[in-house]
Amino acid sequence: MSFADDAAAAERRSGKETKTVRGTLPTGSPDFVYLPVDVPRGVREIHVAYTYEKPPVPAGTVGNALDIGVFDERGTDLGGKGFRGWSGGARTEFFVRADDATPGYIPGPVRAGRWHIALGPYTVAPQGLPYEVTITLTYGAPGTTPKPVYPPERAGGRGRAWYRGDCHLHTWYSDGRRTPAEIGALARAAGLDFINSSEHNTHSAHAHWSEVAGDDLLVLLGEEITTRNGHVLAIGTEPGTFVDWRYRARDNRFGHYARAVRRSGGLVVPAHPHATCVGCNWKFGFGEADAVEVWNGAYSPEDEVALSEWDNALVAAARGGRRWTPAMGNSDAHRDPDPVGRPQTVVLADDLTREAVQEGIRAxxxxxxEAKEVELAFSATGGKGRHAGIGERLRVDADAPVTVRLDVKGAPGCTIRFVTDQGVLFTSPPLPESGTGSAEWRTTASYAAYVRAEVRKPQVAPPLPGPMRALTNPIFLGR
Known part of the structure; x- marks a missing residue:
């Protein structure tokens, strides 16, 4: 599509110019199709609108779903500088200009050159995917791009303490329906101390969190990198960091971008690894993970599978003396009535700063x-005053006696379970209606390579365990 830069440009600068392109994407289309648009000089704003057909399909067959975004004259190279925004399937139109842009898109000059509209045929019906894209250029003075203001990396903490966070949240800067201000209010109501900006495949929200942050709320910046083979959270990257998502596991590119997240100061956390939506199931392995999201939103069978897989990995790590991957939980809240901070990860950190929170998660x-009302204290003690807490190792001889204890608040009617590399070896009676109680169990390092704790609600479908109220990372036993 060409808007030629010729002698008529002076006349165009005072008005608008619109062109439309139509096509059909067949089944088996590439993950991304790029429509080139030659943009002339003197353009103030580019506006894009699109539609596509959704014909009926047989039961059990996926229908049409088409995502959209844009790259500027700097090109579409993987990991390049041309990215200017992505809305996936959340919007049917968007605009970009120097002083403003649709949520999900990056403000900045509309420079002359070959831009590309990126189409992502997420799923294609057997009949194909007919689409129509209309591009309108508005001519005039470009305006001034505002200098972004980012939230501080420190909040008013309590020194070394337990801090509550939700690191998987969406606003209207991707496919959520809430504003950052609304998320901030809900986070405070949920008792959270920190949150993470995790929009799908865009960093456009980063510059819109500074007014939400405060002494009582630390806002980390990141992205939900949403590939066709699973989603991964980048938690706490440098402001303005964009991480590309246009690859599959077979392309052998994920390791490169995981390292890019770390170079920008972030953590790499695979999200909902056993989600059943198309493209959501995690296919990249966990070798690059700093943690893994085993609990996403309301506790579900998908989370039960993720928890079991994670526990199996703990066994392998304990057996081989290898690094282990911690677990975390987040709400993945998008819109009403999705609750923010349900569940939440409670982290022991030296202070309420980006670096300290990340270090606590990584360790x-x-x-x-499940909610702010739940409090846990989990520890293991051995002889000679030895003591270890969550995520630590109790260094004792193989046959030295070890006492494991969990104290619980906010879990009425729930049972405490201690889980080891052999499975569940202790289950308590139900906690009283006050929701406060404790349990102790004695073991040795030769009998249990690690111990972790679960707090479960009453069973709904025996013999399956009840839904989760809380769970801990493990304490490892032995030298």
Whole structure:
């Protein structure tokens, strides 16, 4: 599509110009199709609108779903500088200009050159995917791009303490329906101390959190990198960091972008690894993960599978003396009535700063609670005053006696379970209606390579365990 830069440009600068392109994407289309648009000089704003057909399909067959975004004259190279925004399937139109842009898109000059509208045929019906894209250029003075203001990396903490956070949240800067201000209010009501901006495949929200942050709320910046083979959270990256998502596991590119997240100061956390939506199931392995999201939103069978897989990995790590991957939980809230902070990850950190919170998550000094009312204290003690907490190792001889204890608040009617590399070895009677109680269990390092705790609600479908109220990362036993 060409808007030629010729002698008529002076006349165009005072008005608008619109062109439309139509096509059909067949089944088996590439993950991304790029429509080139030659943009002339003197453009103030580019506006894009699109539609596509959704014909009926047989039961059990996926229908049409088409995502959209845009790259500027700097090109579409993987990991390049041309990215200017992505809305996936959340919007049917968007605009970009120097002083403003649709949520999900990056304000900045509309420079002359070959831009590309990126189409992502997420799923294609057997009949194909007919689409129509209309591009309108508005001519005039470009305006001034505002200098972004980002939230501080420190809040008013309590020194070394337990801090509550939700690191998987969406606003209207991707496919959510809430504003950052609304998320901030809900986070405070949920008792959270920190949150993370995690929009799908865009960093456009980063510059809109500064007024939400405060002494009582630390706002980390990141992205939900949403590939066709699973989603991964980048938690606490440098402001303005964009991480590309246009690859599959077979492309052998994920390791490169995981390292890019770390170079920008972030954590790499695979999200909802056993989600059943198309493209959501995690296919990249966990070798690059700093933690893994085993609990996403309301506790579900998908989370039960993720928890079991994570526990199996703990066994392998304990057996081989290898690094282990901590667990975390987040709400993945998008819109009403999705609750923010349900669940939440409770982290032991030296202070309420980006670096300290990340270090606590990375070390596994954390537990997952369904809500702010739930409090846990989990420890293991051995002879000679030895003591270890969540995410730590109790260094004792193989046959030395070890006492494991969990104290619970906010879990009426729930049972406490201690889980080891052999499975569940202790289950308590139900906690009283006050929701406060404790349990102790004695073992040795030769009998249990690690111990972790779960707080479960009453069973709904025996013999399956009841839904989760809280769970901890493990304490490892032995030298």
């Amino acid at each position: 596994g000094r954390s537990y997952i609670a």
